[in-house]
Amino acid sequence: MSRAQQPSRRTVLTAAVAAAVASGAVPAAAAGAQQSAADADEPARTPARPVDYSAWTTYRDWRRGTGQGVRAVPGPRPGVEIAAPAGRTDYTDPHTGTTATWEYATWTAPVHRLAVPATEAIASWNAHTPDGTWLQVELQGTYSDGTATPWYVMGRWAAGDQDIKRTSVDDQSDGRSTIWTDTFAIDDASTGLRLVSYRLRLTLYRKPGTRLTPTVWRLGAMGSDIPDRFTVPASTPGLHRELAVPRYSQEIHKGQYPEYDNGGEAWCSPTSSQMIVEYWGGRLTPGQLSWVDPSYADPQVDHAARFTYDHQYQGCGNWPFNAAYAATFKDLQGVVTRLASLTDLETLVAAGIPAITSQSFLKDELTGAGYGTSGHLMTVIGFTPEGDVIANDPASPSDEAVRRVYRRREFENIWLRTKRYNASGNVASGTGGVCYLYFPAHPNPRQRKALQAVGVR
Numbered sequence: 001m002s003r004a005q006q007p008s009r010r011t012v013l014t015a016a017v018a019a020a021v022a023s024g025a026v027p028a029a030a031a032g033a034q035q036s037a038a039d040a041d042e043p044a045r046t047p048a049r050p051v052d053y054s055a056w057t058t059y060r061d062w063r064r065g066t067g068q069g070v071r072a073v074p075g076p077r078p079g080v081e082i083a084a085p086a087g088r089t090d091y092t093d094p095h096t097g098t099t100a101t102w103e104y105a106t107w108t109a110p111v112h113r114l115a116v117p118a119t120e121a122i123a124s125w126n127a128h129t130p131d132g133t134w135l136q137v138e139l140q141g142t143y144s145d146g147t148a149t150p151w152y153v154m155g156r157w158a159a160g161d162q163d164i165k166r167t168s169v170d171d172q173s174d175g176r177s178t179i180w181t182d183t184f185a186i187d188d189a190s191t192g193l194r195l196v197s198y199r200l201r202l203t204l205y206r207k208p209g210t211r212l213t214p215t216v217w218r219l220g221a222m223g224s225d226i227p228d229r230f231t232v233p234a235s236t237p238g239l240h241r242e243l244a245v246p247r248y249s250q251e252i253h254k255g256q257y258p259e260y261d262n263g264g265e266a267w268c269s270p271t272s273s274q275m276i277v278e279y280w281g282g283r284l285t286p287g288q289l290s291w292v293d294p295s296y297a298d299p300q301v302d303h304a305a306r307f308t309y310d311h312q313y314q315g316c317g318n319w320p321f322n323a324a325y326a327a328t329f330k331d332l333q334g335v336v337t338r339l340a341s342l343t344d345l346e347t348l349v350a351a352g353i354p355a356i357t358s359q360s361f362l363k364d365e366l367t368g369a370g371y372g373t374s375g376h377l378m379t380v381i382g383f384t385p386e387g388d389v390i391a392n393d394p395a396s397p398s399d400e401a402v403r404r405v406y407r408r409r410e411f412e413n414i415w416l417r418t419k420r421y422n423a424s425g426n427v428a429s430g431t432g433g434v435c436y437l438y439f440p441a442h443p444n445p446r447q448r449k450a451l452q453a454v455g456v457r
Helices: 059-064 264-279 299-306 319-326 342-350 408-416 447-455
Strands: 049-058 067-069 070-073 077-081 089-094 099-108 112-118 120-128 133-143 153-155 177-180 185-186 193-204 215-224 332-338 355-361 373-385 389-392 401-408 419-421 426-430 434-440
Touching: 049 059, 049 112, 049 332, 059 070, 059 434, 067 070, 070 355, 077 099, 077 193, 089 373, 112 215, 120 133, 120 153, 120 193, 120 319, 120 332, 133 215, 153 319, 153 447, 193 215, 264 299, 264 319, 264 355, 264 373, 264 434, 319 332, 319 434, 342 355, 342 373, 342 408, 342 447, 389 408, 401 408, 434 447
Parallel strands: none
Antiparallel strands: 049 215, 067 099, 070 077, 077 215, 089 099, 099 193, 112 193, 120 185, 120 215, 133 153, 133 193, 177 185, 332 434, 355 373, 355 434, 373 389, 389 401, 419 426
């Protein structure tokens, strides 16, 4: 989300929404039978943190799911792909009006019982979608009263934009929960209603009569129950380290490509994503960048904006779309989760893993920023000897000015809180520690240990 965008386009926990559930692109025959939390084949766990991120990534994981027309693929990066299509369906792209016929196959994950009954859930995925293919991710859950949610569309996605327009789906609600762009949220958490389990469904699409297929390597979701809070407990500094992450400014792109939200303030998320992608060695070829106006500096940022753009949200701040973009680069994977403290960030940075954090704040709440924001992404790359946060903040006037040092206590609070006062003095929402984590497809032992420590496998 950018500084210019309003929080009402993201999760608003206090909203009361009554809207019809959007129609999906999956034929009714592929919907499958409803399952309850009692069907879960994973044991309940005692929660150690208010966040539960779980993912399917291994060959065994993919074989445990229920498939129609798919096969699990072994190898160094196991996945699931189309084998023999389960059928055909028509999809009318809401952003072009074009109707096309697609072959499809489905894979449905086993029920995952959340270690922490959740007020919110965010799905994310990593996949390869060659031209002529795309995928849809859905979530269906069970409430704490034993009833089920609808199947909610969490995203219709392709790495490119020539076949469909990458999109979230608005107006999905059952009067008890709502999808806000990329986030499932209980409408009124004060009632005690929670999401206690969920399952995810993939639908893979390809042009009829071809052998093309998407391949999905990672599918997961983060469920959380972050308490309402304006302030958070202070953590104790424990690390002095700075990672050598490339620096890119979003502001030097102001006015570029209005069709992708006009650059500048709107591009904090893709600019941050590109910094981390390149930290891990991801590079774009001259051919991939040939569409960008050659007079523009840092054309890779323009590229990231185009290929994270959500045509429904009309912006580049869709969290899972950014993680999926990062994973289109060789040997990278990305997830969306929540962290519990700056100690979690220190654990990651100590292992060489930077993180992209999402926060909202008034100008006087973050010393040295020089701006206020209803939602902004920046990259945490290290900590000073005093424990202050070193961030690559793309909301800077030049690439050279991107590196900033922010006071630890101020940064910790604006990132981890769930409630805040906006510029009008009204109560607004905070992200509660949302972050993107991009890391190698095959982490080394130290990286793997750090990821496991913050709940990611």
